Amino acid sequence: MFVQVLFLLSATLTIGCAIAVAVTKNIMHSCIFLLGSLIGVAGLYATLGADFVAVTQIMVYVGGIVILMLFAVMLTGGKDFISRAHNLLGLTPTMGNKWTYGVGLFVGAVFLLTNIKLFSNIMKAYPAKTFGSEFPSTVSQIGHLLVKEHVLAFEISSVLLLGALVGAAIIARPRKQ
Amino acid sequence: MNQTLVSYLSQYEFYDSLIGLFGKHQGILTFFIYLLFAAIIVGLCATIGGLGTYAERKISADIQQRIGPNRVGPYGILQFLADGVKMITKEDVMPFTADKFLFYLAPMLALVGVFATLAVLPWSSGFIMADLNVGIFYLIAISSLVGVSVFLGGYASNSKWSMLGGMRWASQIISYEIPVTISVLSITLLAGGMSFGTILSQQVGTPIHWFIFHNPFAFIAFFVYFIGALAETNRAPFDLPEAESELVSGYHTEYTGMRFGFFALAEYIEVFVVCGVGAALFLGGGNLPFNITIDIIPLQLVQVGIFMTKALLLYYVVIWVRWTFPRLRVDQLMSICWKYLTPIAIFNLVGNAVWMVLFNGKSVADLLFGGH
Amino acid sequence: MTPAQFDGLMPIVILMGIAILMFAGGHFVSVLLAPKKPSHLKETPYECGEQPVGSAWSAFNVRFYVVGLIFIIFDVESVLMFPVASIFKELNDMGNGGYALIIFLSFISVLIEGIAYCWKKGDLDWVKSFQVSTKK
Numbered sequence: 099m100f101v102q103v104l105f106l107l108s109a110t111l112t113i114g115c116a117i118a119v120a121v122t123k124n125i126m127h128s129c130i131f132l133l134g135s136l137i138g139v140a141g142l143y144a145t146l147g148a149d150f151v152a153v154t155q156i157m158v159y160v161g162g163i164v165i166l167m168l169f170a171v172m173l174t175g176g177k178d179f180i181s182r183a184h185n186l187l188g189l190t191p192t193m194g195n196k197w198t199y200g201v202g203l204f205v206g207a208v209f210l211l212t213n214i215k216l217f218s219n220i221m222k223a224y225p226a227k228t229f230g231s232e233f234p235s236t237v238s239q240i241g242h243l244l245v246k247e248h249v250l251a252f253e254i255s256s257v258l259l260l261g262a263l264v265g266a267a268i269i270a271r272p273r274k275q
Numbered sequence: 276m277n278q279t280l281v282s283y284l285s286q287y288e289f290y291d292s293l294i295g296l297f298g299k300h301q302g303i304l305t306f307f308i309y310l311l312f313a314a315i316i317v318g319l320c321a322t323i324g325g326l327g328t329y330a331e332r333k334i335s336a337d338i339q340q341r342i343g344p345n346r347v348g349p350y351g352i353l354q355f356l357a358d359g360v361k362m363i364t365k366e367d368v369m370p371f372t373a374d375k376f377l378f379y380l381a382p383m384l385a386l387v388g389v390f391a392t393l394a395v396l397p398w399s400s401g402f403i404m405a406d407l408n409v410g411i412f413y414l415i416a417i418s419s420l421v422g423v424s425v426f427l428g429g430y431a432s433n434s435k436w437s438m439l440g441g442m443r444w445a446s447q448i449i450s451y452e453i454p455v456t457i458s459v460l461s462i463t464l465l466a467g468g469m470s471f472g473t474i475l476s477q478q479v480g481t482p483i484h485w486f487i488f489h490n491p492f493a494f495i496a497f498f499v500y501f502i503g504a505l506a507e508t509n510r511a512p513f514d515l516p517e518a519e520s521e522l523v524s525g526y527h528t529e530y531t532g533m534r535f536g537f538f539a540l541a542e543y544i545e546v547f548v549v550c551g552v553g554a555a556l557f558l559g560g561g562n563l564p565f566n567i568t569i570d571i572i573p574l575q576l577v578q579v580g581i582f583m584t585k586a587l588l589l590y591y592v593v594i595w596v597r598w599t600f601p602r603l604r605v606d607q608l609m610s611i612c613w614k615y616l617t618p619i620a621i622f623n624l625v626g627n628a629v630w631m632v633l634f635n636g637k638s639v640a641d642l643l644f645g646g647h
Numbered sequence: 648m649t650p651a652q653f654d655g656l657m658p659i660v661i662l663m664g665i666a667i668l669m670f671a672g673g674h675f676v677s678v679l680l681a682p683k684k685p686s687h688l689k690e691t692p693y694e695c696g697e698q699p700v701g702s703a704w705s706a707f708n709v710r711f712y713v714v715g716l717i718f719i720i721f722d723v724e725s726v727l728m729f730p731v732a733s734i735f736k737e738l739n740d741m742g743n744g745g746y747a748l749i750i751f752l753s754f755i756s757v758l759i760e761g762i763a764y765c766w767k768k769g770d771l772d773w774v775k776s777f778q779v780s781t782k783k
Contacts, residue, residue, distance in 0.1 A: 099651045100304040104660065107369055124432065127376060133423060145658055153416050154726050161419030161452070162722045165445055166715040172442065172707040203642045207769060210756045235408040237469060241734035244727070246749055253750070255727060255755040260718050263761040266716035278653045306653050306661075313661045315723050319670075363673070364680045371700065383670040390666040394658040404658040408691070412729055430704070434692035438703040446711050449718040467736030469729065507738050527695055532679040537670060603715045609714070613762075613771040617721075621759060623704045628735065632744040636736060 101145055108141025125171055133164045150237045278472055280312055281305050283401040286570075312404060313499055316393055320476070323353030323587075324543035331594050338598045364534035370529050377431035379422045382534045385541040388420025392548050399561040399578030401570070410470040411459055414552060418507075419547060422448035425526045428538065432529035440525030443515050443605065448507055448600035449576040450609060454616035458496040461620075461627040462486055462556045465493060466634075471555055478559040482638035487557040490639055494624035497557040499587075505551040506612070509542065512599035515605060528611045546593055547586060554585035561585075713770060724758050 115134035136159040143152035172237045244252045284290050329344065329352060333556050336343030344351035367516055378488055395410045397403040429441015462595055466474040467488055476483050487497045507514035517525025527538050554560055561582035567574065603611070634642060692699050719729060738747040765771050 100306075100657055104656060105652065107660070123304070124373065124374075130377065130380065130427065145653070147653075149407065149409050150412075150730065153413045155417035156728055157412070157419070158719070158722055161416060161422065162715075163417075163717040165422060165426065165449055166712070166719060168423070168430075168445070168714045169442075169712045172430075173708060173709060173712055173763070210661060219762050236732055237730050238410050238737070241730035244731055245738065245747060251728065252731070253753060256724065256754045259724055260761045263717065264721040264764055265718065267713070267765050267768065270713040270716060271768075271770065272723075280658075281654060302654075306657065309658050309661050312659060313665055317662070317665055323719060363677050364682075365677075366682050366684065367677060368685070370692045371687075373684055379678045382669060386666040386670055387663050390662045391659055392724050394662050404662075405655040407655055410668060432692065433703045435694065435699075435703045442711055446714045450714055453718065453725070456722075460725060463729060465733040468733050504697055513670060516762055517710065523693065523695070532681055533673045608774070613717075613764065617762065621755065621762070625752065631735060631739055633749045635744070637737055 104141060105145045106136045110138075110144060111135070112138030112142065126168075129164060129167050129171060132167070133160060136160055137165070148236060150240055276602065278403075278406040280402065280404050281308055283403075284308065287572075306562075309612060311513050312402075313393075314400075315378040316396075316404070317390065320359070320393060320544045320547060321540060323547050324540050325354075325359065327543040327546065328539070329354050330590070331597075334591070334594045335598045338595070345602055352369065359536065362532055364565065365532040368529075369530045372433040373529065374431040374433065377427045378529075379433055379534075381428035382530070382537040382541070384406065384408040384424035384427065385421050385569065386537055387416055388424060389541045389548065391417045391420070392545075395471060396548060396551050397475060397555050397560055398582055399575045399576045400472070400475060401540050402579060403471060406470050406472040408468075408470050409476070410472075411463065411552070411556070412469050414548075415456055415459065418545070418548070419448070419452065421541065424541075426533060428530065429526035432526075436523040436528045437526050441516055441523050441529070443522075444509055444517075447509070447513065448607065449615070450612045450615065451503045451513075454499050454612065454620040455507060456619070457620035457624055458500040459556065461493065461496050461624045463628050464624070464631065465489055471560075474556060475560045475562060479562045481564050482559065485557060485559040488639060490627065490630045490634075493557070494617065496627070497622065498551070498625045499616055500557070501592075503555060503612075503616060504553060505593065505596065506608070508546045508549055508593075510546065512600040512603050513596075513608060514602060515608060547590060550589035550593065551582065551586040554582060558585050558589075619624055651710060654699070720761065721758075724754075728754065 112135050115131040115138060119128045119129040119135060122131060135154065140152045140155040140160075142150075143155055294301070294302075325367040332354070333343040334353070335341075344354040347353040347357045369375065392414050395407055395414055397406070425448075426441045426445040429439070429444070432438070462474065463469050466477050468474065474486075482488065485494050488494065505511075509517065517527070522528075527535055527617075530538060536636045561578035561580075563574070563581070565579060692703070728751075731747070731754075734748050735751065738744060762771075
């Protein structure tokens with residue numbers, strides 16, 4: 099019972115906030131709706147029993163990426179600093195009129211329904227895996243996988259992160275004139 | 276799977292009669308038990324947060340040889356209620372340039388982030404609302420909502436002081452999260468799990484069995500954690516985001532009335548939460564100093580008392596530090612985090628891992644006196 | 648997992664709900680009780696009595712962004728280390744402590760390299776790196 103409630107809450111939060119992200123014109127509000135959407139995704143992970151992934155989602159996205167995005171927006175000075183400077187405030191980015199939007203919506207809906215029909219059999223054939231009964235929790239299983247079967251991936255990911263760190267540091271460093 | 280408050284209560288007889296009362300609507304019973312305890316815990320924490328403001332003034336008065344608040348109630352102890360009433364009845368002023376939506380949202384996000392951490396706070400071995408497998412990791416993750424909320428508070432006010440304060444605190448929170456997380460990681464390593472139940476079950480007994488005295492590295496890790504926690508909760512000497520002498524009042528300069536009250540409440544509860552986590556991770560939490568096999572509710576209440584005592588002692592130290600040390604500069608703040616605390620925390624982590632392998636997980640006390 | 652095992656997540660949702668309700672309730676009471684006499688001067692952003700000049704939403708220094716970037720890398724590294732750290736004791740008790748230690752240390756050593764690089768290149772300095780690099 100509670101799982102269904104949690105799923106409904108998370109799914110509503112995810113989809114509602116995702117639509118709000120796309121619709122809002124204020125970039126700060128978009129960031130905050132994105133935050134809500136990401137929390138909703140964490141809730142969806144939790145309903146699947148993947149507690150570690152859910153918390154990782156909150157830790158990395160809510161605690162890290164969203165704050166980084168807010169900082170990035172503040173690089174430009176928030177709401178309409180750049181838009182005003184380039185006289186873009188009155189313009190709305192648009193690619194068509196009502197007719198093209200209608201066609202786009204129709205094509206998208208057909209595509210989505212076809213995909214659901216196509217993939218539903220495959221999805222049903224492979225139900226979601228639960229973690230192995232020999233482990234007390236998902237964390238323990240992830241840990242065992244990281245040090246045994248996927249140890250190379252674990253080690254290489256640290257090198258990848260080192261590369262990301264060095265790259266971030268170099269890109270963000272102001273260049274000498 | 277996760278041990279919870281309900282699974283703990285279900286070992287008592289009165290729970291069976293409750294089940295009989297609710298019949299097959301088990302979920303509703305569970306919901307009401309959680310709701311009841313959540314209300315109790317929120318009430319308790321709000322009182323602690325309120326009394327925190329009183330304690331802050333009284334202790335600072337003591338340190339500065341003043342009297343402090345002494346008019347409302349005996350020794351002025353009801354001062355926080357008077358403050359609360361005052362905040363509710365104050366006019367709600369919002370700058371006309373403010374971003375209204377975010378201005379409303381920011382204090383709410385702070386409250387949500389702080390209250391959500393209360394779900395895993397271990398009051399005793401039985402009274403813990405949900406002993407999640409990812410307990411401490413969850414707590415670190417969800418408390419980062421506070422960082423977002425103060426940034427939004429600063430941004431939405433559209434006041435220069437608020438904006439500077441919000442930016443400063445957001446960058447301070449994310450910087451000091453690194454040493455805190457790595458210190459917590461070394462405790463995870465020693466305990467062999469992230470849930471508070473696992474961590475606490477390893478620290479049963481006299482103080483020499485606490486993780487702070489497990490090995491020299493864990494001892495240093497406690498201080499790294501504590502300094503990082505001070506900075507994360509915006510306490511002096513790290514209170515740059517609301518440095519009164521330079522930023523007026525930081526991110527809540529423009530907040531008045533009830534919304535300011537919620538920010539202050541969230542801040543004081545968060546200080547209590549980090550103190551409680553410090554007590555649980557390093558100081559044995561609510562564990563009794565001897566092994567007991569019987570499990571009755573009065574003993575659990577004694578454990579709650581022990582936990583609260585430890586957490587409130589740390590709370591006292593936090594206030595004491597605030598009124599003792601001068602404030603840092605921004606560049607000093609950042610260099611302390613990245614050049615001192617983070618390397619020390621990583622060193623502690625390596626040291627703990629090596630200690631685990633070399634001495635087979637035995638603590639200093641075990642090595643000296645034999646044991647376990 | 649059976650549905651009953653998810654009950655551990657219920658307190659989180661309940662506490663978040665209480666926070667939202669408390670905020671709404673406090674707001675409601677405050678609307679009922681508090682006076683409402685707005686004036687232009689009262690609603691001006693506070694700038695110590697001066698007329699505010701311009702908006703506070705101006706471009707901020709890039710150093711906040713750099714701190715954020717470095718933070719995310721460390722954040723992800725600590726996320727990856729948590730599962731390994733929580734089974735470290737178990738592996739050690741099974742007699743695989745040396746193996747776990749080698750894996751753990753080789754992961755951390757790369758992390759240390761990263762922080763050493765940033766330290767050496769001055770990315771961890773709050774002020775200095777920007778002053779030095781803007782010089783000719």
